[in-house]
Amino acid sequence: MSEPRGSKRKKTAAPLRIIQVGAGAMGHTWLHTLGRSPDTELVGLVDLDLELAQRVSEEELAAVVPVARSLTELVDLVGADAVVNVTVPGAHNPVNEQALRAGLPVLCEKPISPTVAEAQRIAEVAKETGELLMISQSRRYLNQFNALREAVAELGTVASVSCEFARAPHFGGFREQMPYPLLVDMAIHQFDSARALLGEDPVSVYCESYNPGWSWFAGDAVATAIFEFPGGARFVFNGSWCNPGQETSWNSRWRVAGELGTATWDGDNAPLAGEPPREVPVDDDLEQTDGSLAEFVRCVRTGEPSTTAADSNVQSLAMVEAAVRSATEKRRVTIAEVVGDISSSTS
Ligand SMILES: NC(=O)c1ccc[n+]([C@@H]2O[C@H](COP(=O)([O-])OP(=O)(O)OC[C@H]3O[C@@H](n4cnc5c(N)ncnc54)[C@H](O)[C@@H]3O)[C@@H](O)[C@H]2O)c1
Incomplete structure (x- = not known):
């Protein structure tokens, strides 16, 4: 069986190449979190509102990144290793499924999905693809x-x-x-x-x-x-x-x-x-989204289970x-x- 996309790079110490989906209110918090981390590099920004994504990329980021309306448009273009999903709850499942089926692990904002039934389904997709779907419950950090x-x-x-x-x-x-x-x-x-x-x-x-x-x-x-x-x-x-x-x-x-x-x-x-x-x-460890991102990077690199993986977070x-x-x-x-x-x- 061939290795999942990006898995070779995921196992190295090189920064994980991240596409963020969602450039709204909490999206800003995540862009700052990614910007602070030496373990990640933002390589693309997706939002249904393309003008918003463009404006954020051009005016708020240290370096301009490619933008698109959908994850699938960017995945092949930028060669990502992982996805951070900060869309509205109703869009979590479709975006997570696109990423997982493209062989990319995902760090997704809470709540995992609007309903338990939908959450159980996406947890099954994560299991089937063998990729990590971690839900960011920032208050654990x-x-x-x-x-x-x-x-x-x-x-x-x-x-x-x-x-x-x-x-x-x-x-x-x-x-x-x-x-x-x-x-x-x-x-x-x-x-x-x-x-x-x-x-x-x-x-x-x-x-x-x-x-x-x-x-x-x-x-x-x-x-x-x-x-x-x-x-x-x-x-x-x-x-x-x-x-x-x-x-x-x-x-x-x-x-x-x-x-x-x-x-x-x-x-x-x-x-x-x-x-x-x-x-x-x-202690004086990384907190909130910084702590959550650090756990995600560690789990992607080592294969360790996450405390807030989809099947548990359900x-x-x-x-x-x-x-x-x-x-x-x-x-x-x-x-x-x-x-x-x-x-x-x-x-
Ligand atoms: N952990 C926390 O403390 C905390 C705080 C606030 C929000 N959140 C969570 O963060 C998530 C986002 O909340 P927000 O306040 O930023 O919402 P928001 O409405 O400000 O932003 C969401 C963005 O996602 C985009 N979007 C929606 N569907 C999309 C899709 N299919 N593809 C691409 N982009 C899409 C929208 O255009 C919008 O720009 C929610 O899940 C929310 O519960 C968590």
């Missing part, structure tokens, strides 16, 4: 969060994880029109973080979602969800996007209680653990879909109901 994870590992059996998120952003645009903005657009971060903290995937959820009279969102901007994990631990998410006053950090406020003690994190400072509570040492999206179903049908929903028979994964 926060040094304080990883210090909290280390503190939680010292707590013995965990009984409860609680996460309070209270903000009052005025985004305008699609978030203010969608049915479950908090659960679908935001809570995937906290749900994915809970899986990372507990090192397992939940079995069920009960969720209430609602919209206070003063909310400026059309859909529910407030939700409380209780997830049960296989070891018996409960994860309680209490979130609001229309909470003026005393806002929490964008990283939320966390409390984890176990048989040997408690760890807390306010989202902006070193976590506290022990009795009396002391600051947990925090479980974070399943938490969102199950919470929405629970809120809609006003009943406890098992994760198995939304993932079907696809077996569980590592977290």
